Every structure is written in C-alpha cells, then in structure tokens.
Amino acid sequence: xxxxxxxxxxxALAAGALWLAxxxxxxxMTFYRAKSDYFxxxxxxxxxxxxxxxxxxxxxxxxxxxxxxxxxxPCVVVLRDYAPEYWTKQVAEVxxxxxxxxxxxxxEYVLEERYRLVYALPLVEGATWSESFRDTIVxxxxxxxxxxxxLRSRVAAIDSVATQAGTFIECYRVETHRDVEAxxxxxxxxxxxxxxxxxxxxxxVTGTEERVLTGYEPGR
Amino acid sequence: xxxxxxxxxxxxxxxEAGGRIGVVFPASGxxxxxxxxxxxxxxxxxxxxxxxxxxxxGYTGLQAKQANPYRFDVYDLSVRYGREFxxxxxxxxxxxxxxxxxxxxxxxxxxxxxxxxxxxxxxxxSGILGVGFFQRQGHSRLSLGLDNIVFIESRPAGSARTVxxxxxxxxKGGVTYVF
Numbered sequence: 001x002x003x004x005x006x007x008x009x010x011x012a013l014a015a016g017a018l019w020l021a022x023x024x025x026x027x028x029m030t031f032y033r034a035k036s037d038y039f040x041x042x043x044x045x046x047x048x049x050x051x052x053x054x055x056x057x058x059x060x061x062x063x064x065x066x067x068x069x070x071x072x073x074p075c076v077v078v079l080r081d082y083a084p085e086y087w088t089k090q091v092a093e094v095x096x097x098x099x100x101x102x103x104x105x106x107x108e109y110v111l112e113e114r115y116r117l118v119y120a121l122p123l124v125e126g127a128t129w130s131e132s133f134r135d136t137i138v139x140x141x142x143x144x145x146x147x148x149x150x151l152r153s154r155v156a157a158i159d160s161v162a163t164q165a166g167t168f169i170e171c172y173r174v175e176t177h178r179d180v181e182a183x184x185x186x187x188x189x190x191x192x193x194x195x196x197x198x199x200x201x202x203x204x205v206t207g208t209e210e211r212v213l214t215g216y217e218p219g220r
Numbered sequence: 221x222x223x224x225x226x227x228x229x230x231x232x233x234x235x236e237a238g239g240r241i242g243v244v245f246p247a248s249g250x251x252x253x254x255x256x257x258x259x260x261x262x263x264x265x266x267x268x269x270x271x272x273x274x275x276x277x278g279y280t281g282l283q284a285k286q287a288n289p290y291r292f293d294v295y296d297l298s299v300r301y302g303r304e305f306x307x308x309x310x311x312x313x314x315x316x317x318x319x320x321x322x323x324x325x326x327x328x329x330x331x332x333x334x335x336x337x338x339x340x341x342x343x344x345x346s347g348i349l350g351v352g353f354f355q356r357q358g359h360s361r362l363s364l365g366l367d368n369i370v371f372i373e374s375r376p377a378g379s380a381r382t383v384x385x386x387x388x389x390x391x392k393g394g395v396t397y398v399f
Contacts, residue, residue, distance in 0.1 A: 027342070
C-alpha cells in the first residue's frame, strides 16, 4: 500500500472517530421500550384512577391480588373496583377472561366464555392485531342467538402522558374498536389507552369517559 | 509536528481488514423477551506496535422468545482501541506470535424493532469493553474474544435525568488480513 493511500485511510479512520465521538446523547429510548414491561401483573400492584364521566367523577382502584385458574388455565386475578378480572400474559399476548351471560325466564345462559385477546406483544408503533369470535347459541330450545365478538387494535403512537401521578414517557397509545353482537348484550366500543413502561395503563379515553392515573404502587 | 507524527505512524504501522462472527446474548432485562442471536461484523484497522485502532461495524438481529415475527435489529458502528500483550512466539518465524488483547470502543448503534409491517427505528450511543485471544502468523490474524457492549440511554426522571444502560454480551471469533 502506498504512502498516500495509507494516509487517506488513516485520515478516514480519524474522521470516523470524530463523527462517532459527536454522537453520544442522541438516543431514542428504543432499548428502554424494548425491555420494558407495559402490562405488569405483579401481585401487590395497585393503581388508583380518577374517572371523569358526564355529570361527575369518581375514584377507581385496580389491584393485582394473586394467581388463580379459570377455565382450566392459570391466570392472574385483578380486582377492578373490587370486581375480579382474570388475565393471562405470555411473551406474545395478553388475554382477559370474558364471560357474557344472558337471562331468559329464570335461567341464565352462557353466550361466551373464553380468554379474549387484548394486547399482542411486544408493542411496536404501527403494529395491529385483531380477533373475531363467532358462535350460535340456542336458548330455551327455540331462541337462537348469533354471537360475534370482534376486536381490532392498533399501536397508534408513542406519547408522553401527564397525570396527577407524574409524567410518563415512552407510552404506547393503543386504539381499539370492539364490536359485540349478542342479543340484548350487544355493544360497540371505541377507546384509546396509554400504556406506560413498568406501570401499565395510565390513561384511557372512550367517547364519554376518561380514566387517568392518580397513584401507582408497584408490587413485589 | 502533526505531519511528522502522522508520517512516523504511517512508516511504523500497518493496515489490516477483517471480519468476525459470533453470538450475542441479551442481558439487563432484554433477556426476558429476546433470545440470543448471531453476530456478523467487519473491521478496518491500523496497528502501531502493540496498539491497534479499528473502525468496526456489526449487525445482530435479536428474535422474540416465542414464535413471533418480531425482530430487533442492532447495527453498531464503533471506533476501537486495543492493546496486544504478546505472550509467545511460534517457531515459524519472527512474524508469528500469540497473546491476549484488551480493548475499548465507543460508537453508535442504529436500531430497528420490526413486527410484521410495523417498524420503529432509533439510535443509541454504545461503549464496548473487550478481552480476547489472538494468534498472528504472516499476513493473518485470528482472534477469539468476549465483548461487553453497553448502550446508554438517558431519560427524564422527575426534574433530573437518569441513565438506562442495556448490555449485550458477545462471544466472537474473527479473522483479519494484515497488509
């Protein structure tokens, strides 16, 4: 290799070193998001929210009380305003046990009882997921109910959320459309949720209601 | 003065170019959702006596723990200084030797998290501390080593900022051609 060629390569190495030295501090928190748990289900965790609805507001408390098994699957019990909910979390998804029960006469009929998909993991901006469940149930021998429970979600953005409990950075905003057709139990819901790293749900907005975190105590 | 220093470096040192492969093990929280992955890299270097300066680039694609079309790509570009500690010379001549090398590097990583068509990109500064074994013979230099790669991210914590380090441990083997 000639002297000039050597000099050019050495200058290029030095220029590369100077360019790299100027880069520290320009991080985008990608590793932080990649390793954070956006839906911690640790026993002892407790979230306090203020729910604002038309005509007033009230305090809601969620807490993780421990493990259980429902419908033959191990799950985590979350008390939402003291009513139990059953959740399962794996590397690729979070599911919630859902039960829809219709009444006919003096009898109750189960229309839907399963773990429905809530979040597909890991959360990545722009990711989408969906699930549709259909069934046909005959009530009292003659009354046929066609059931459809579908969900479509999208990770719409990465936001910072200011709450009474503090400002949470690197939150994923998940927008969801859920459509349930089940006789008198039918409903449609559109809502946005903000999930914070290491905390979980910090804000939820539906058409008429806003739930915002006011306190969080992590479990052990 | 600078020209003299540069000229003396050019006269007494030598260039080298090479590649490396290895395995990267995620740590510091990443390991709960990411599996180990292969590492590929290339480097261009210059050596003066026991001192080596290299410009390294590397790639690894971390996969999810479960069957999932998720991938976390890490492209790393760094400048490394290494010092060789020669412990022995082989019988085949004065250009043959072996020993250990300790190195330190600073660089930047370009990152991409991909899930089906969703994609997040970012970057983070990185630092590397490495140790390894090398054997040099004629124009070739073989190496086997361990790198501790730390990516530094800072984030707000109240009114201050806190540092969030993430570690990747790399076991690598490389071959270099010395000009």
